[in-house]
Every structure is written in structure tokens, then in C-alpha cells.
């Protein structure tokens with residue numbers, strides 16, 4: 001399925017990071033660093049810079065702050081990967097340049113400040129012959145310097161502005177806040193898209209400067225990436241599941257094994273979120289997988305399993321939990337926390353009414369849709385949580401496909417398909433890879449009360465499952481949700 005919706009900046013940044021990870025940056029040493037160190041490899045954010053040059057097919061790049069030349073070379077490698085002849089003009093006031101740029105075709109170094117007449121003249125002369133698509137500023141962590149340099153480079157008419165160190169001090173944060181005010185949804189920090197691309201102490205900001213910045217960009221490539229990344233995992237976990245649910249629970253070993261393995265594959269780029277809770281099985285499985293991962297290495301150290309749910313007892317929850325409902329006990333939150341046992345420190349419970357719950361805005365690397373009886377709850381989850389998944393990188397596990405009241409769930413999945421890739425089925429979870437941030441109005445027109453409007457969307461997800469997986473069991477689950485809809489519409 002092709003994506004015909006307009007690209008947003010979150011998707012564009014995620015696309016650049018993902019594509020850039022495949023560019024060979026071995027020649028892009030950072031060079032001299034603090035504490036007399038010499039870094040012979042690239043910085044993590046170079047893959048974003050290279051990827052941005054590649055996906056935008058940048059014809060020219062202007063950089064302020066050459067240092068050793070690692071980032072200038074990363075832009076050049078990204079251009080080369082896009083089949084574009086490298087053309088980078090990079091400024092510094094001190095010459096520390098090294099192997100990445102010396103003698104490198106397509107990279108011109110200028111020893112001047114772009115705000116001074118000599119520097120300004122070099123920029124104007126270059127811009128008369130070239131088209132600058134990206135301006136990258138990574139020099140002084142100073143508000144006046146930043147604002148003056150943005151002004152001094154504005155005449156080249158770039159489509160992208162990338163700013164390093166936007167969180168480094170109060171002045172830089174103020175400059176970034178002003179840009180966000182001005183550009184709104186066209187300005188984003190890398191930390192908003194995925195954690196750990198750039199250190200959270202320094203931050204890096206990206207601004208899409210013009211209306212047509214996204215023209216020609218498509219997230220189609222992320223579908224392939226999602227299939228490659230998660231498809232095998234689901235197939236392997238389903239073929240030989242290793243996690244058994246406690247006796248009497250509805251979860252299946254296959255889906256729990258997918259959750260466990262998925263946590264093991266996370267990169268610490270975002271949180272784990274479970275939407276909805278009845279029994280503890282899903283959360284405990286995720287939390288113990290997270291505990292294992294944290295014991296093995298630091299990558300997931302700052303990540304939690306966030307369980308977003310009302311935690312209210314009703315007859316169906318009581319049945320799922322195997323508890324007695326008493327009139328006095330309206331919440332099962334204390335029992336839920338107690339049942340987590342050793343895994344409790346890894347779980348952050350966010351309790352409250354669906355409509356009043358707001359997500360923190362942190363990126364989400366693993367999103368699990370667990371208990372979703374209420375239509376408004378589910379619609380809220382899609383609107384509030386799905387936009388924070390990282391396109392091309394996060395995993396979405398939708399439990400209970402074909403379960404009770406799943407007709408609306410299936411219909412919403414069909415409606416959201418332009419933004420999702422179907423990567424697997426682990427009975428009874430459908431596993432999807434987000435490929436694009438859904439716009440806020442993506443569920444408009446799918447009225448949860450007008451059930452006769454759901455058929456086309458259910459057909460759409462069914463066709464995608466057929467196309468991608470050809471999985472008979474998944475198809476049967478969709479068929480069950482069709483049958484439920486027929487029954488509710490009184491169609492026999």
C-alpha cells in the first residue's frame with residue numbers, strides 16, 4: 001500500500017535516522033574531544049545528518065562549525081548515497097580539520113565567521129553557483145551567535161535548518177523555544193522523535209523551513225525496514241514460544257514470547273506503553289523482560305513499562321483477573337501493583353479516565369494495546385499514543401484480535417493502515433510496525449456509533465493481512481470481528 005498522505009517532520013526525521021544508519025560513516029571521525037580524547041569514529045547523530053542529506057537528495061549543505069570535519073563528511077556521504085555529487089561548504093574560525101575533509105572532493109572549507117564580511121562573501125559566492133538545501137549550525141552555544149548566524153545564512157533559501165546544542169544552556173533553550181513558537185509543528189527536537197540519537201543534555205533541533213520541505217519524501221522505505229526488523233522475530237517467536245501464561249489466562253504463549261523478545265531487541269529509543277489493563281500477564285511479561293535487558297546492559301536503563309488504564313473493576317475485568325467483585329472495591333490498582341512482584345520497579349502505572357489521560361510526549365518504542373472494551377477508550381489510545389511511536393522503528397502489538405467487541409478495533413486498524421505495516425500474527429495478537437505519524441484527524445469519519453460504516457475498513461485490514469502474511473488464523477480472527485458486527489447490526 002502506498003502512502004499518499006503528507007509527510008510530517010517526525011516521520012521525516014525518523015526516516016533520515018533509519019536510512020542514515022545504513023550509510024558507511026567509517027571515514028567520519030569526530031576527532032579531538034573533551035578530556036584530551038580523540039574519537040576515531042562517528043558521533044551517533046552523524047547518521048541523522050547523513051540520512052537527511054540522503055532522503056532529501058540535498059544538492060548543497062552549508063555547515064557552521066567544521067571542527068575535525070566528521071559532520072561535513074557525513075553530509076557528503078549522505079549525498080553520495082543518494083547519487084548526488086557531494087557539495088558541502090563548511091565554516092570554522094579555527095583550523096582543526098583532519099582526514100574526513102582534507103582533500104575530500106566536494107567539501108570546501110572556509111576559515112571565517114559567516115557573520116563577518118569575508119565569511120558572508122564566501123557564502124554568497126558559493127550560493128550563486130549552488131543550491132543549499134540544508135543549513136547546519138554547530139559552533140558556539142550562545143543565543144546571540146545562533147540567532148545572528150541563522151540570519152546570516154537565511155538568504156541561501158535552505159529547506160532544512162538543523163541546530164546542535166539547543167538544550168545546552170538557558171540562552172540556547174530560549175532561541176529554540178522562539179523557533180518552535182514561530183515554526184510550530186515544523187520544528188522538532190531529535191529527542192521528541194527518538195531518544196539517544198543526540199545526548200539529551202545537548203539536544204539537536206530540526207526545522208522544516210518552507211511549506212514544500214517534505215515534497216517528494218515518502219515513508220515507503222520504512223515498510224521494508226519494519227518487515228526486516230520485526231517480521232523474523234514474530235515468525236521465530238511463534239514457531240517456538242518460550243513463555244507460558246499462568247493457568248487460566250487468556251494470553252497465549254506465542255504473543256507473550258513476541259513481547260519478551262521485542263523488549264530484548266529494543267534500542268532504548270523510547271518507552272514501553274501498555275494501553276489498558278485487566279490481568280497482570282502482559283505487564284509482568286514486559287517488566288521481567290525489561291529487568292533482564294537492564295541487567296545485561298545500559299541501553300534500556302531509562303525506560304519503563306507504562307501501563308495506561310482506568311484500573312477500574314467491573315464484571316468482565318473481575319472475570320479476567322479471577323477476582324471477586326465487591327461493591328466497596330472499585331479499583332484493582334493496589335492488587336495490580338502487588339502482583340507485579342520483583343518487576344514492580346520497572347512499571348509506571350498511569351491511572352485515570354480515558355479522556356483525561358495525556359501522554360508525556362516521550363517517544364514510544366513498544367506499544368501494546370491490551371484491554372480495549374470501550375470504543376472511546378480505543379479511539380483515545382490511537383489519537384494520544386500512536387503519534388509518539390517512532391516511524392520505521394517502533395513495534396505495535398494489538399492483542400485480542402477477534403476478541404469480544406473487536407469489530408471497532410479491527411475497523412480502526414483498517415482506517416490507520418496508511419500509517420502501519422502488518423509484520424506478523426502471534427495468536428491472538430496482530431503485530432504492526434508504524435511507518436508514519438498519523439495526523440490528528442485520521443479516525444475522522446469512523447464514527448463508533450455508525451457501525452454500518454465499518455465494513456470497508458475491516459475489509460482493508462483483512463486484505464493487508466492476506467497480502468502481507470497470508471495467515472489463516474489471523475484471517476479467522478478478522479472474520480470473528482465481522483460476525484460480531486453482523487450480530488450487532490441484527491444481520492444474523
Ligand SMILES: C[S@@+](CC[C@H](N)C(=O)[O-])C[C@H]1O[C@@H](n2cnc3c(N)ncnc32)[C@H](O)[C@@H]1O
Nearest residue numbers: 064065066067070071091092093094113138139
Ligand atoms: C562542536 S564543534 C563542531 C563539531 C562538528 N560540527 C561535528 O559535529 O563533527 C564547534 C566548532 O565551532 C567552531 N566555531 C567557534 N566559533 C565559530 C564561529 N564564529 N564560526 C564558525 N565556527 C566557529 C569551533 O572552532 C569548533 O571547531
